[in-house]
Amino acid sequence: MSDPSLSRTLTAPGSSVARPGWTLALLALGQLVFALDLNIVFVALPEIGSELGFPGQTQQLVVSAYVVFAGGFLLLGGRACDLLGRRRVLVTALLVYALSSLAGGLAASPAVIVAARVVQGIGGALLLPSILSLITTLFPEGPGRNRALAVWGGAGASGLTLGALLGGVLTQNFGWPAVFFVNVPLAGALAVAVLFVIPRDAPRTGRRRFDLPGAFSVTVGATLLVFALVEGPEVGWGSRWILAALASAILLLAAFAVIESRSADPLMPLRLFRNRSLGAGAAITFLYMATFGVLPYFLTVLLQSVHGYSALQTGLAFLVPSLAIASGTQLGERLTTRAGLRPALVAGFVTGAVGTGALAFGFDADAGYPALLPGLVVSGVGQGVVWTAMWIAAAAGTAAHEQGVANGAASTTLNLGNAIGLALLTVVADAGTEGLGGDELARATADGEFLVVLLAAAGMLLGLFVALTLPPTRRANPGSDPTPGPTTKPGPDPESSFEEPIDPTGPTGPAYAGR
Numbered sequence: 001m002s003d004p005s006l007s008r009t010l011t012a013p014g015s016s017v018a019r020p021g022w023t024l025a026l027l028a029l030g031q032l033v034f035a036l037d038l039n040i041v042f043v044a045l046p047e048i049g050s051e052l053g054f055p056g057q058t059q060q061l062v063v064s065a066y067v068v069f070a071g072g073f074l075l076l077g078g079r080a081c082d083l084l085g086r087r088r089v090l091v092t093a094l095l096v097y098a099l100s101s102l103a104g105g106l107a108a109s110p111a112v113i114v115a116a117r118v119v120q121g122i123g124g125a126l127l128l129p130s131i132l133s134l135i136t137t138l139f140p141e142g143p144g145r146n147r148a149l150a151v152w153g154g155a156g157a158s159g160l161t162l163g164a165l166l167g168g169v170l171t172q173n174f175g176w177p178a179v180f181f182v183n184v185p186l187a188g189a190l191a192v193a194v195l196f197v198i199p200r201d202a203p204r205t206g207r208r209r210f211d212l213p214g215a216f217s218v219t220v221g222a223t224l225l226v227f228a229l230v231e232g233p234e235v236g237w238g239s240r241w242i243l244a245a246l247a248s249a250i251l252l253l254a255a256f257a258v259i260e261s262r263s264a265d266p267l268m269p270l271r272l273f274r275n276r277s278l279g280a281g282a283a284i285t286f287l288y289m290a291t292f293g294v295l296p297y298f299l300t301v302l303l304q305s306v307h308g309y310s311a312l313q314t315g316l317a318f319l320v321p322s323l324a325i326a327s328g329t330q331l332g333e334r335l336t337t338r339a340g341l342r343p344a345l346v347a348g349f350v351t352g353a354v355g356t357g358a359l360a361f362g363f364d365a366d367a368g369y370p371a372l373l374p375g376l377v378v379s380g381v382g383q384g385v386v387w388t389a390m391w392i393a394a395a396a397g398t399a400a401h402e403q404g405v406a407n408g409a410a411s412t413t414l415n416l417g418n419a420i421g422l423a424l425l426t427v428v429a430d431a432g433t434e435g436l437g438g439d440e441l442a443r444a445t446a447d448g449e450f451l452v453v454l455l456a457a458a459g460m461l462l463g464l465f466v467a468l469t470l471p472p473t474r475r476a477n478p479g480s481d482p483t484p485g486p487t488t489k490p491g492p493d494p495e496s497s498f499e500e501p502i503d504p505t506g507p508t509g510p511a512y513a514g515r
Contacts, residue, residue, distance in 0.1 A: 035159025078408015085201025168315025290421030328384015352382025
C-alpha cells in the first residue's frame, strides 16, 4: 500500500500492525484466490459436465458440493481460528486448497471431481473465517476496519473478474482441468508468504475442544437438504430417497440446535446472537447469496446456452459487473463510515433490487448483451455496497477472542444461502424446459431465468427490511474513530471454554481494545 493516507486510516488509532499495507495486501490476495475459484468453475461447468459425463442438472453438484461443505464446516473453521490461532489456520487452509485443486484438475470421473470439491470446500471453510477474523482483530473497529474490509471486498470482486476471464482463457486453450491447476501455485505461494508477513499467533492456554457432534449434525444436515433440493426434480419429489434425505436433514438440523443450546463448549454459542448486529448480519449474508450470489450462474447459462457465447466471451462479459461490484465495495465503506450501517445497507439493497429488476428484461432469447448492461452496472454497485456493509455489521460488537466463530457463523449463512438459493431457483428456471430442444429450449430457458431474476430482486427487498433491525450506529465526526456497530459493547463471556491470555502485542491485547 503506497498511499500514506490509506496507511494512516488503517493504523490509527488502536492498531499495532507493524506492516498494515503488506498485511492487508496478503489477506486481500487470499480473498482473491477464494473468489477466483467461484467464477472459474461457473464458466468451465459446461465443459466439465460434457467431458466427465454429468447427467442433466447434476453438473450443479460441482458447485453445490463446494458450497454445502464450506457452509457446513465454516462454524468449525471459525472456532478453529479462535482456539488454534488465525495464522495457523490460514496456512492450513491454503495448503488444503492447493492440494484439493490439484486433485480436481486430475479428476477423470464425476465422483472424483465432486470429492475434490468437497475437500476444497473444507479448505474454503478454513480460509474465509481465518482471513476475516485476522482483518477484524488486526484492524480496529471504525474507519480502519471499514477501509480494510472495503479493500478485501474489492479484491473479492476482482477475483470474480479474473475468475471469469481466466476461466474462459484457460478452458478454451488448455481445457477445464487448467481452472483447477491455476490455484495450486497461487495458494502455495500465499501459504509461504503468510509465514513471513502475518504476525505469529499468541500462545494460548486452557482447553481446546471442538464441538464435533454439532459440526457433524449441521454438516450432514445441510448436505442432505441440498442433495434433496438438487435431486428432487430429477428423480421426483415423491422418491423415498428424497423424502428420507429431507426428513434426515430436518432431524439433524434440529439436533444441532439442541446440541448447541446444551453444550458447555458449543460450536456456535447461541448467546452471540444477542448482539443484534451479528444476527442481522448473518441473515443478510444468507439473503445476499440467495439473491445477488446466484446471478452469475444464471447469467452464465444465458450467455452460453441461449446466446451461444464461448467460455472466453463469457469471461469478458463478466468484466462490467465485476468492476461495478468493486466500485460498490468502496462506496459501501464510505457510506457506512459517514452515514451508518442501516442507511448503507438500505441504499445497497434498494439499488440492487432496482438494477436486478432492470437486468431481468435482458434475459430474453432475442436480446443481446447491451440489453443486460444497465442492470448489470446498477445491480453490481448495489451488490458491492451490501457486501462491505454486511461484513462490518457481522463483526461489530463481538469480542476479539470470538471473532473467528462470529465470522464463521456469518460465512455459514452466506454459503448455505448460495446453495439453497441456487437449488430452489434452478428448479424454477428449468420448470418449463422439459422435453424441449433447439430454439424452443433456448427461449424457454431465457423465460425461466427472467422469472428467477425477478424473484432475486424481490429477495433483495427482504434484505432491506432485515437491515432496518440493526441497532443504532454512531456517525463519523471529522478526526474521530467511530464505532459503526452497537452503541453498547458485550462484556466477556463468563462461560467461555477458555481464557485467552492477554498479549500486549497480539490481537487481544490493549492495543486492540475498543470493541
